[in-house]
Amino acid sequence: MGIFLNSAAPYSLYESEVKKPYFVDKSLMLEELFLPAETGNSHICITRPRRFGKTVMANMVSAFFSHGVDSTEIFSKLKIAESTGYKKHLNTHDVIRIDFSRMPRNCNSYDQYIERIERILIQDLMEAYPKADIQEEDAVWDSLDLVYERYGCQRFIFVFDEWDCIFHKDFITDEDKKKYISFLSSLLKDKAYVLLSYMTGILPIAKYSSGSELNMFAEYTMVSEEKFSDAFGFTEAEVDMLYARFLKNTGKPLLSRSGLKEWYDGYHAKGGERIYNPRSVVMALTNNNLGNYWTSSGPYDEIYYYIEKNVAGVRNDLALMVSGESVEAKVQEYAATSMELTTREEIFSAMVVYGFLSSEEGKVRIPNRELMERFDEMLQKEPSLGYVYRLARESKRMLEATLHGDTQVMEQILEYAHNTETPLLSYNHEIELSAIVNLVYLSARDQYRVEREDKAGKGYVDFIFYPIRESDDAIILELKVDHTPEEAIAQIKEKEYALRLKGKLAAKIHHTGRILAVGIGYDKGTKKHRCKVEKLKG
Incomplete structure (x- = not known):
């Protein structure tokens, strides 16, 4: 076992999730990965707002496929155990799991960031495959090519979490972004050693892969694709189940089922399924209190960041949305990757991608009370909003x-x-x-x-x-x-x-x-x- 290669960490982290009182079994999502893992050279990118369960699912995927740790004790009790292909894929693959949000100590450059990833992965490969004769100065993809050739066509499942993390770092330049996309392309595209690459993040890859660098990925967003929609966030039925569990476990319930809906519902999957913010639901049930959990780490000025470049263009829409109305908007999720958000459509697209707005049938709206409180706060603190600010x-x-x-x-x-x-x-x-x-x-x-x-x-x-x-x-x-x-x-x-x-x-x-x-x-x-x-x- 290594740091990235067949690491024990995903197993331990997912095991902890399974033992929590408000765990929801979403293991059937693994069925969607069986065929891609059998055909090989498959690439999947799933994007969702933060705190929508991306890391939990990435740990689940790693713990299930990797032979680093026997995870039978976990998965034999979950829904996936009844699935065809369960025994064939459980702990039978080499998995390279990388959390791209992890930074080197005192990181202030792209070179520091990417060199850490390359160094650790090469060390893992050298230890696991000594006959490949890998050298420390070799490129990661060259090292993997050597493993493939010298170990009988050895192939890997890659699980990448928070792929877009560096795009939110102040020290990253436009040139760095190009280098990073080139790194991912060189590592994954048209490589015989890739069985499956499973990647998650907030930002869709379309903008940064405007050429052909990452066009091998099939992208699944909340707005554009129905597939995987029930694997991220909680459905109505799942919240019903959790609330029943809450009533059974809680001596004096202080929150209602309708309260959970008012505070944390409001997102929509492509297929029409209503989606709740999972972190907030779990925190509310755990604390027996309805509160602002998802946005507590990001104050109102995080919302204001997206509108400050064109306040006049969205001011009237904000007034309508704060009153509970939906407004028409053409949401194109790739626009959210642009740091120069100037048009109304770009601004609302970004806010949908980051989860501040929900999108359905060509309209956007503030999804729930948790977000509404942050919008209310912004309206009362930002003079640039003009009449909206003064009336508030x-x-x-x-x-x-x-x-x-x-x-x-x-x-x-x-x-x-x-x-x-x-x-x-x-x-x-x-x-x-x-x-x-x-x-x-x-x-x-x-x-x-x-x-x-x-x-x-x-x-x-x-x-x-x-x-x-x-x-x-x-x-x-x-x-x-x-x-x-x-x-x-x-x-x-x-x-x-x-x-x-x-x-x-x-x-x-x-x-x-x-x-x-x-x-x-x-x-x-x-x-x-x-x-x-x-x-x-x-």
Whole structure:
């Protein structure tokens, strides 16, 4: 066993995963690799956002195929044990497993980075295949050629994790990127010793392999290919299973199944399957708490990085997406590899690739509450977002004024919104009204679950603010164009929205606060807003 060649590390790491209380058996994914491993010279690249299980799966692939450690104890208990080809491939191959995110000590150049990889791999080969007569100064691919020729056509499975890691390093130049792509091509392309190369990362390879260097890879992304879609992230059925396990193991559950969906669902595979962020689900169940786990390591400015080159081009779309709407966008995932993100499509493509947005049927959206909180934070801290920033900053004052029935302040804030350069305030479409209401009540999300109720064309917009704490006031908000706020409140009463709210509140908390009806009327002729707040009877 070596550091890269038939290493014991992948086995130990995957064994630890299998023993964890919220492990999900995705071993059937290995079936998809049996045929490529039999035909030879096969190349697969799977890209997903970070924390979507890429490393766990890479360790699984290595532990299963490698004969470095007998992994029967693990896999005999998993689904793959029932598969045809299980015994044929279990621990019967030489596997070269490299985590490309590992850096040399004090690494500050590409040469340092790649020399470490070459040195370790050549040392492994020299120890395992002494008759190949490999020299330390030999190129890695020449060394592997020698092994192939002198050890009876010896072939390898290559498992590369985080293939694109160096593209995120400040010390990497454009010339370095070309050298790295050339390195991978020289190592893998048209090589007799390659049985299978299995590579994972965040960035698709298409951009950097614009020529023919890595065109032998079949790429599988979340957006473009259905194959492998259920192997990364958790499906609805898997989250159901994990939540049932959680209820069985937890004496006092503090989170609900619907909470997991609200916080961590929202991604879509090519085949239409809904996908949950796996790390966040596991952390929430482990801690018995809904929280921001996936994005906690990357603050709001990581999101802002992608939009800062063209704030004006995406500002209105952000306002709509923060209100829960989808916006049309042509997502081309290769654009995310460009460091010069200037067009709207490039920006949204990058955000899809990195998992900040989800894409479905030609539209992008903020996938869940975990990400929505980061977008909310950005909107309230980045002045360059213009009117979006200014309205978001007013949201705390708007909520306080509403709870205190201070309609004068409410009208002043709405007037301020209308008098800025707010292009969304045309009041021509329901979604534009939704965006503005969300912006001026953005801070309410700290205390409320804000839901927009569809009324099948019977009116404009209707929002219900469900309080998180039982003593806080609930709010039903109706916005009307060319009607008075009194008429808006009359509609709230007529449609008995309060009964619907009470039913949902009773199912979750013992609500002791008031239920406030809020009517907002806008007169197109005078371009004035009027507000009214009324306590609904019991």
